[in-house]
Amino acid sequence: MYGYKGKILRVNLKEKTTKVEELDLEKARKYIGGRGLSSKILSEEIDPKVDPLSPENKLILTTGPLTGTPTPTGGRYMAVTKSPLTGAVACSNSGGHWGAELKFAGYDAIIVEDKADSPVYINIEDDRVEIRDASHLWGKVVSETTKILEEECAEKVKVLTIGPAGENLSKIASIMNDVDRAAGRSGVGAVMGSKNLKAIAVKGSSKVDVYDPDKLKEVFSKCMKKIKENGVTGEGLPTYGTAVLVNIINENGIFPTNNFQTAYFEKADDISGETLAEKYLVKREACYRCPIGCGRYCKVDDIEGGGPEYETVWAFGADCGVSDLEAIIKANFWCNEMGLDTISAGATIATAMELYEKGYIKDDELDGIPLKFGNAEAIIEWTKKMGRAEGFGAKLAEGAYRLADMYGAPELSMTVKKLELPAYDPRGVQGHGLQYAxxxxxxxxxxxxxISPEILGLPEKLDRFSLEGKAQWVKIFQDLTAVIDSLGLCLFTSFALNAEDYSQLFNAVCGTEYTAETILEAGERIWNIEKIFNLKAGIDSSQDKLPKRLLEEPIPEGPSKGWVHKLEDLLPKYYEVRGWDENGVPTEDRLKELKIITG
Amino acid sequence: MGKKVYNLPLGGGSMKVKVKLFTTLREGRGKELMVELEEGDTPQKVIDILNIKKEDVAILLINGRSAEFDAKLAEGDVLSLFPPVGGG
Incomplete structure (x- = not known):
């Protein structure tokens, strides 16, 4: 089989059984793989109404057909499950080397079912799969767990693990791999924790076969040239990492500050990619087969490790009013050790800071570490306590929405469907805001x-305040992203590559016959099955919204001063271009056209 | 790219414009400069003064709004210049 390995590993933790099943190739090609195929499998195998932290939920760790191949950035895997944070379908994506190793071991995906009676980890060496006791690992941070497994498993084993946050069922817990890469969002780490599954160690020895090696060589050269010659993927990201965005986003006045109370951070340059490179960068890091190498490795005092990324710098920085980059690097380090999503963790602390300053949270809860905007010590200490669910940290570990809700002020959480918003204020980027919603x-x-067309001018420059054509742009970007994720490639390639490039890579590796048009249709198919899962889970269009603040309170200062988000004007058009009804429900006709249903 | 760090201000006209530079454009030039221009001068004039190649500027903002190289600058404007950047 080409691209795909043709095998899915099913592990039942209750029964302690493992089974290898054949991949349904036709279905795989229709839904590409990774995010697409696994969302389809999840939809078929679980009731979308299940409690996400119950044994009935399943966790699918899945690769794309290009994962483990020589395609540029072909090393991604995804964690697909029902999210305990949002109740919606979750697909959290990560790089590093673990995903490629799973392919080398012979599997396209692992489906984890039910719950172990006590902590376990799964050890995979090609076709030898064991469920092993993990009581000695429980409670340990990510780097320590990884180190122990590297000693007790096969040589050069790749380790995926949760930290204490996942064990404690924090709804913002991540799954970590290769020590500092994260499948961060949606609380996928808590699903692993709820199954008493601490880690999965993988060692493989096979290769991924390619359908047309000569054609792949040709397409590969073309794509590599584009990636190298593109200013973003060839220079900006390699030199400065993702934090290169700090200044451009701030200069546009869309850098959310103090929990989105404003959108311009006076001290942005103190926490920028430029400052990071100048003062703290030890080395660059690249994931499997990545020609970009945006990963950072930084050191401050006795702390060193991967990151921080742009989103992290923002979440613990501007969003918390903190301009101390050393403190941000340390908070990032503790997120990675505890297995916490850095965006959600920082944004939740920012929400807590607003709740504190407005008098909802009192000092007697806070162990002497006040949650004031700008308090650098607070972001470090509360991250550690969040990971261990200590004291008030247990409330933070629930995420921003539930925290604000506990104090009767859910409108102060800057979330959509309970997922904390990332580092771009939608009031100054109308299309991006529609995409959030x-x-x-x-x-x-x-x-x-x-952000790519509205701020960076890629692939073309759009007026960021205009509503014209934004619904169509959002749809195309969403569909194309579903393709890239499902193939097992990194989204950053899309600064340089287009739908045609992706279809050619896919065809050369797998022998498929996709075109730019039909691969986008596959992306749309994936988008729609995710949507259907959500509707069945009870998440309807009433949740396609933005926080009240972003719709009603104009940005008070800076280059985007005076703007609110105009979601109400954009949403009907979006449903229309998706071929959904006015309630945001996919129509039967559209689902037939997309071959999701037949008849 | 020049290694010289400029003495401020540059230009010599009567209209003052603040120029903010980012990433590689800072090399040899610094982060922030005050440029003195004539009425009707444009960002093109500014990059000429600073010895920046047009193709090295991917994003050009005047007061935080996207603008072109031939836009007319006004007293007190802030001009931000970026090479290609991206991330997420």
Missing amino acids: TANRGGCHVRGYL
Whole structure:
């Protein structure tokens, strides 16, 4: 089989059984793989109404057909499950080397079912799969767990694990791999924790076969040239990492500050990619087969590790009013060790800071570490306590929406579908705001990165305040992103590559016959099955919204001063271009056209 | 790219414009400069003064709004210049 390995590993933790099943190739090609195929499998195998932290939920760790191949950035895997944070379908994506290793071991995906009676980890060496006791790992941070497994498993084993946050069922817990790469969003780490599954160690020895190696060589050269010559993927990201965005986003006045109370941060340059490179960068890091290498490795005092990324710098920085980059690097380090999503963790602390300053949270809850905007110590200490669910940290571990709701002020959480919004104020980027409101996993930037045309001018420059054509742009970006994720490639390639490039890579590796048009249709198919899952889970269009603040309170200062988000004007058009009815429900006709249903 | 760090202000006209530079454009030039221009001068004039190649500027903002190289600058404007940047 080409691209795909043709095997899915099913592990039942209750029964302690493992089974290898054949991949349904036709279905795989229709839904591409990874995010698409696994969302389809999840939809078929669980009731969308299940409690996400119950044994009935399943966790699918899945690769794309290009994962483990020589395609540029072909090393991604995804965690697909029902999210305990949002109740919606979750697909959290990560790089590093673990995903490729799973393919080398012979599997396209692992489906984890039920719940172990006590902590376990799964050890995979090609076709030898064991469920092992993990009581000695429980409670340990990510780097320590990884180190122990590297010693007790096969040589050069790749380790995926949760930290204490996932064990404690924090709704913002991540799944970590290769120590510092994260499948961060939607609380996928808590699903692993709820199953008493601490880690999965993988070692493989096979290759991924390619359908047409000569054709792949040709398409590969073309794509590599584009990636190298593109200013973003060839220079900006390699030199400065993702934090290169800090200044451009701030200069546009869309850098959310103090929990989105404003959108311009006076001290942005103190926490920028430029400052990071100048003062703290030890080395660059690249994921499997990545020609970009945006990963950072930084050191401050006795702390060193991967990151921080742009989103992290924002969440613990501007969103918390903190301009101390050393403190941000430390908070990032503790997120990685505890297995916490850095966006959600920082944004939740920012929400807590507003709740504190407005008198909802009192000092007697806070162990002497006040949650004031600008308090650098607070972001470090509360991150550690969040990971361990200590004291008030247990409330933070629930995420921003539930925290604000506990104090009767849910409107102070800057969330969509309970997922904390990332680092772009939608009031100054109208298309990007529409994408926040409609993304199937909630308030997310990497389901359709409209920042690219609205701010960066790629592939073409759009007026960021205009509503014209934005619904169509959002749809195309969402569909194309579903393709890239499902193939097992990194979204950052899309600064340089287009739908045609992706279809050619897919065809060369797998022998498929996709075109730019039909691969986008596959992306749309994936988007629609995710949507249907959400509707069945009870998440309807009433949740396609933005926080009240962003719709009603104009940005008070800076280059985007005076703007609110005009969601009401954009949403009907979006439903229309998707071929959905006015309630945001996919029509039968559209589902037939997309071959999701027959007849 | 020049290694010289400029003495401020540059230009010599009567209209003052603040120029903010980012990433590689800072090399040899610094982060922030005050440029003195004539009425009707444009961002093109500014990059000429600073010895910046047009193709090295991917994003050009005047007061935080996207603008072109031939836009007319006004007293007190802030001009921000970026090479290609991206991330997420």
